[in-house]
Amino acid sequence: MKIDWTPLQDLLKTPRRIVLTTHVRPDADAIGSEVAMAGLLDQLGMDVRIINASPVPTRLKFLDPDNRCLQIGSQISEEHAREADVHLILDTSAWGQLAEMGRVVRSTRAAKVVVDHHVSSENLGAIDLKDKSKVFNTARVEALELANLVETAKATIVSAEARKESRGAHAHRDFPNRDDANWIKHTLFYSEGNRLEYKPVAMKPLTVETFQPKARTF
Numbered sequence: 001m002k003i004d005w006t007p008l009q010d011l012l013k014t015p016r017r018i019v020l021t022t023h024v025r026p027d028a029d030a031i032g033s034e035v036a037m038a039g040l041l042d043q044l045g046m047d048v049r050i051i052n053a054s055p056v057p058t059r060l061k062f063l064d065p066d067n068r069c070l071q072i073g074s075q076i077s078e079e080h081a082r083e084a085d086v087h088l089i090l091d092t093s094a095w096g097q098l099a100e101m102g103r104v105v106r107s108t109r110a111a112k113v114v115v116d117h118h119v120s121s122e123n124l125g126a127i128d129l130k131d132k133s134k135v136f137n138t139a140r141v142e143a144l145e146l147a148n149l150v151e152t153a154k155a156t157i158v159s160a161e162a163r164k165e166s167r168g169a170h171a172h173r174d175f176p177n178r179d180d181a182n183w184i185k186h187t188l189f190y191s192e193g194n195r196l197e198y199k200p201v202a203m204k205p206l207t208v209e210t211f212q213p214k215a216r217t218f
């Protein structure tokens with residue numbers, strides 16, 4: 001599905017104040033697309049803020065490491081949320097899903113743009129840039145997987161080279177024998193600086209006390 005991005009490109013020809021927003025109870029594609037779009041717009045020299053009706057769910061906070069997503073009402077006022085040249089709405093095209101941000105979007109004099117992949121018959125009065133096709137970006141996923149493979153390979157190479165013995169599946173040609181005196185330990189690899197640490201192997205069996213049956217009270 002081909003999207004004509006010209007209307008958005010035209011809006012971004014000059015520096016603008018851009019407010020990004022998404023649907024209530026945001027999920028990973030909502031937060032992820034906001035943070036990614038904010039990064040792109042930063043690079044274009046835009047003044048970018050992300051303002052949502054809902055907070056970022058705890059399990060998705062890793063997607064917003066710089067805490068860029070602000071919640072209207074608690075972290076930023078409705079008036080400040082309205083101060084924008086462009087309101088860019090991501091991952092929704094329905095008024096109901098905008099909740100408190102809907103009031104801002106309805107009353108704004110700024111340009112409105114929707115970038116979405118959902119089917120909706122509602123009109124937000126915005127430039128619609130929608131792709132409802134089922135094709136997703138496998139090239140991107142494959143690139144991420146390759147990066148993970150490289151990282152795992154690096155951890156394996158660095159850790160194995162440092163282990164001056166052979167043990168089980170680990171075979172070090174310069175050290176063909178097992179060395180229990182020095183190497184009964186786990187290797188921990190840290191990617192920053194390819195640092196290694198070691199952790200003792202628990203040799204004593206662990207026991208867990210049995211829970212005694214009792215009434216369930218809350």
Ligand SMILES: [Mn+2]
Pocket residue numbers: 026027028029030091
């Ligand atoms: Mn979503």
